[in-house]
Amino acid sequence: MAIRLSDVAARAGVSVKTVSNVINDYPHITEQTRAKVEAAIAALGYRPNVSARSLRKGRSDFIALAIPEMASPYFAELGAAISRAAKRRGITVLIDQTEGEAEAEKLVLDGMRGQLIDGIIFSPITTAPTRIDLAETAKPLVLLGERHAGGGLDHVAVDSVQASFDATTHLISLGRQRIAAIGVGGGAGTGSVRRKGYRRALKAAGLPHDPSLELAGTGYHRDDGAASMRELLTLPDPPDAVFCFNDLLALGALRTLAEAGLKVPDDVAVVGFDDIEDGRYHSPSLTTISPDKEWLADNAVALLLDRIAGTGEAARCDLTVPYTLQIRESTCG
Numbered sequence: 001m002a003i004r005l006s007d008v009a010a011r012a013g014v015s016v017k018t019v020s021n022v023i024n025d026y027p028h029i030t031e032q033t034r035a036k037v038e039a040a041i042a043a044l045g046y047r048p049n050v051s052a053r054s055l056r057k058g059r060s061d062f063i064a065l066a067i068p069e070m071a072s073p074y075f076a077e078l079g080a081a082i083s084r085a086a087k088r089r090g091i092t093v094l095i096d097q098t099e100g101e102a103e104a105e106k107l108v109l110d111g112m113r114g115q116l117i118d119g120i121i122f123s124p125i126t127t128a129p130t131r132i133d134l135a136e137t138a139k140p141l142v143l144l145g146e147r148h149a150g151g152g153l154d155h156v157a158v159d160s161v162q163a164s165f166d167a168t169t170h171l172i173s174l175g176r177q178r179i180a181a182i183g184v185g186g187g188a189g190t191g192s193v194r195r196k197g198y199r200r201a202l203k204a205a206g207l208p209h210d211p212s213l214e215l216a217g218t219g220y221h222r223d224d225g226a227a228s229m230r231e232l233l234t235l236p237d238p239p240d241a242v243f244c245f246n247d248l249l250a251l252g253a254l255r256t257l258a259e260a261g262l263k264v265p266d267d268v269a270v271v272g273f274d275d276i277e278d279g280r281y282h283s284p285s286l287t288t289i290s291p292d293k294e295w296l297a298d299n300a301v302a303l304l305l306d307r308i309a310g311t312g313e314a315a316r317c318d319l320t321v322p323y324t325l326q327i328r329e330s331t332c333g
Helices: 005-012 016-023 031-044 050-057 073-087 102-109 129-133 160-173 190-204 222-233 247-259 277-281 293-309
Strands: 062-067 092-097 119-122 141-144 154-157 179-182 241-244 269-273 287-291 318-320 323-326
Touching: 005 016, 005 031, 016 031, 062 073, 062 102, 062 293, 073 092, 073 247, 073 277, 073 293, 102 119, 119 293, 141 293, 154 293, 160 179, 160 190, 160 241, 160 269, 160 287, 160 323, 179 190, 179 222, 179 247, 222 241, 222 247, 241 247, 247 269, 247 277, 293 318
Parallel strands: 062 092, 062 119, 119 141, 141 154, 154 318, 179 241, 241 269, 269 287
Antiparallel strands: 287 323
């Protein structure tokens, strides 16, 4: 037979209400009483009825994190930080991998798993900005990633234009003249936004814009970076520096440079974006834009929980994530 609250109460010698208060972590329970109830729960193997508790509270204490891919080191590190931030608040995070598919991202905007979760933190890469801006989500939702103008959804993001400007300016300060960009893309996504900062830095330094130094590739993985770097090395006048729009692209580019017998940073300096752990332990270690992932996670979770509780500001909230330029061996030897 299933163990009931009354069984726990009888074993602990307290009321059913007291057991319920302990399970729901209500304040004003003495440590002695809490210890007796928890011992009774452990001895009997009691498991709370999550569905019933959710109905009583009006929420589940589950939130979803929808990301493009769990295999990506950046999203894995970010997901871990968000899980920690939620756990500190007594919230459980469910992970959903969209793989950047339009239908999967639409499902997120329409209120994925509505009966299970209270809100969603969402990092879209395929959905058009206009679709996101016009979305009327079924659940409170906080967006991550590149900024989109307008719309009524809360947003937590790095200023990628300024960060890319800083990364490119660092390469210029080293005396580099032929600075390539890997990961350039169209539309309003990561590639387009970071290209804006890259071009702005070149213009500010009086360096010419050379379209042959901008490579889009097919994705943002190591093999894409390696392939783009091989293409750049076939140019009559190859680059002496490369700004890669994420660290995986940079790691792929470093591999190609090593295979070509070129020295980093002597022959070609390389900068990435994201500051994943792999880049810190690579040889040479990777200079990169380092977003404060813990800050991002903590503020995204806090903002979402405010929306769930109805205690946040009425207006859309737009938070800018702090970042630093971590200078390492790939640019300074």
